[in-house]
Amino acid sequence: MTDLTPRSNAASGDGAPNRTDRPTRGFSGIGDSNQLNPIFAREGEATDFPLNRLPDRESLPETAYQVVHDESMLDGNARLNLATFVGTWMDPFATKLYAESADKNMVDKDEYPQTAAIETRCWKMIATLWNAPSAEGAIGTSTIGSSEACMLGGLALKRRWQLARRAEGKSTEKPNLILSSAVQVCWEKFCNYFDVEARYVPISDEHKVLDGHDLEKYVDENTIGVVGIMGVTYTGMYEPIAQIAAALDRIQAETGLDVKIHVDGASGGMVAPFLQPELEWDFRVERVVSISTSAHKYGLVYPGLGWVVWRTVEDLPQELVFDVTYLGGHMPSFALNFSRPGAQVLLQYYLFLRLGWDGFRKVQQASQDVAVYLSGEIGKMDAFDLWNDGTDIPVFAWQLTPGHTDKWNLYHLSERLRLKGWLIPAYPMPDDISDLVVQRIVVRNGLSRNLAESLVLDIQESVAYLDALESPMPVEGQVVAFTH
Numbered sequence: 001m002t003d004l005t006p007r008s009n010a011a012s013g014d015g016a017p018n019r020t021d022r023p024t025r026g027f028s029g030i031g032d033s034n035q036l037n038p039i040f041a042r043e044g045e046a047t048d049f050p051l052n053r054l055p056d057r058e059s060l061p062e063t064a065y066q067v068v069h070d071e072s073m074l075d076g077n078a079r080l081n082l083a084t085f086v087g088t089w090m091d092p093f094a095t096k097l098y099a100e101s102a103d104k105n106m107v108d109k110d111e112y113p114q115t116a117a118i119e120t121r122c123w124k125m126i127a128t129l130w131n132a133p134s135a136e137g138a139i140g141t142s143t144i145g146s147s148e149a150c151m152l153g154g155l156a157l158k159r160r161w162q163l164a165r166r167a168e169g170k171s172t173e174k175p176n177l178i179l180s181s182a183v184q185v186c187w188e189k190f191c192n193y194f195d196v197e198a199r200y201v202p203i204s205d206e207h208k209v210l211d212g213h214d215l216e217k218y219v220d221e222n223t224i225g226v227v228g229i230m231g232v233t234y235t236g237m238y239e240p241i242a243q244i245a246a247a248l249d250r251i252q253a254e255t256g257l258d259v260k261i262h263v264d265g266a267s268g269g270m271v272a273p274f275l276q277p278e279l280e281w282d283f284r285v286e287r288v289v290s291i292s293t294s295a296h297k298y299g300l301v302y303p304g305l306g307w308v309v310w311r312t313v314e315d316l317p318q319e320l321v322f323d324v325t326y327l328g329g330h331m332p333s334f335a336l337n338f339s340r341p342g343a344q345v346l347l348q349y350y351l352f353l354r355l356g357w358d359g360f361r362k363v364q365q366a367s368q369d370v371a372v373y374l375s376g377e378i379g380k381m382d383a384f385d386l387w388n389d390g391t392d393i394p395v396f397a398w399q400l401t402p403g404h405t406d407k408w409n410l411y412h413l414s415e416r417l418r419l420k421g422w423l424i425p426a427y428p429m430p431d432d433i434s435d436l437v438v439q440r441i442v443v444r445n446g447l448s449r450n451l452a453e454s455l456v457l458d459i460q461e462s463v464a465y466l467d468a469l470e471s472p473m474p475v476e477g478q479v480v481a482f483t484h
C-alpha cells in the first residue's frame, strides 16, 4: 500500500515535499566541492532530496545513484519473497545481455528486425511446446505479461463471438465469459474494461477448481468462452482442461452451442510441458483456441514478458490485427501496448538456447522437489492442514487446522516470518469461501533446498512461539495487504 504521508526530513525536521524555499540548501552540481565530499556526506546523501517534487538542481550521478540504491534497500529481499510468481534470479550472461539490449523497443520491428525475428522464433517454439497442430499455422505474440496476454485472448474470443452472432443477425449486446471464482484479477479487469459479463463458478471444498461441474447452468448463446487456469493463483492447482472441454462437448451435443476455451497458463504454461508432459491441457484439447503464459514466471525471465498463442491463424479474427512495417515489408501486430522493452524477448531466447527442453525440466523439477519437501514438512505440523502439495506447479497453500488455536491466525504467522525476512502472504480465499484464510508459498528457481530447510526451522520456531502465548495476539488493525 502506498503511504502518501510526506516523510519528515531527518536533517531539518520539516515536511520534505514543501521545498520551494530551499535553493540555498544547494545541490551545487558538477564541478564544485561536492565532488570531493566523501560518500554519504554529500549534499543529497547527508541531507535529503524532495520526495514529490523535481529537485531544483542537478546532482552528481554517484549521489543520485547512492540515494536510489539506498532507498531500494528498504524493499523486501526479492530472493526471500515467496509471495511472488515472478522471476527474481537470472544468471550473469542473462544480466549482461539485458544490459546490452535495454535500449531496444519491441515495437520498432523495422529498426530491430533481429529482435522481431527472435520474438517470432520464441512463440513458435512455445506453440510447439503446447502441441499446436503446426507452428507454421499458429499465430502468437509476446506481451508485457500474462495480463495483456489474457486480455488479447479474451478480446479474440469476444470478437469471434460477435462476428458469428452478426452473421446470424443476432444481438451482440450481452457477451459473457465463464471463469472460476479464483481467477486472477486480470480477468476481472478484462470483463470490466471490455464490457463482458463475468460468470463466476464458485470454488468450494468439494470443487477446489473449475472442473466442468454444472457448467450447463452458466453457458448460453451469449457465452464468448470459458477460461481454464493452469496454476490457480490462490493455490497453484491445475484446472482439468480436458474435463472442462468434455463438459462443453456435452453442452454442444445438447444445445448446439460451440464454446471455446482460453487457457490461462500464467504459471503452468511453462511448467506442465516439462513436468507433466502426458497431461492433456493444451492444443491437444480441440476446444482450446488460445493459451497465454507469463515468461517472467516459470519462463524464468525477469519481468515483464508474456506470450499468447492461438491454435491457428483463423482463431484470431483478422480485423484485430494491425500491420507494422518490418524490413520494408509488413508484420502482423496484436497488442494493447505500443512501446515496450525488447530485451526480455532476447532473454527468453537466451534461456531457450541455454537450457533446452532438458534444462527447463531440471530447473522446474528442482523447484517442485523443494515445494514437495516444504509442503511435506508443513503438512506434518499439527497446526496446519494442506490445501494442496505443490505437485502441479511448485506452489502450495495451507490453512490453520480447525480448532488448533484461538490465540493466533495465519496473518500473525506471516508477520512473525517477516521478522526473519521471509515474505509469505496469508489471504482469504475467493467469494463463497472467503471465511477461509490460507497461506501460500511459491517456490521459484533460486529457492534452494538449504534455504527451504532454514525456512522450515523458522516456521516451526514461529509456531512454537505463537502456540506458547498465554493470551491471544491482537487482531485489531489486521488488514489483508495481499491481492491477486
Ligand SMILES: Cc1ncc(COP(=O)(O)O)c(C=O)c1O
Residues within 6 Å of the ligand: 085, 144, 145, 146, 147, 148, 150, 184, 186, 229, 231, 232, 233, 264, 266, 267, 294, 306
Ligand atoms: C493465473 C494467473 N493469470 C494471470 C496473471 C497475471 O499475470 P501477470 O502478472 O504476468 O500480468 C497471474 C499472476 O499471478 C496469474 O497467476
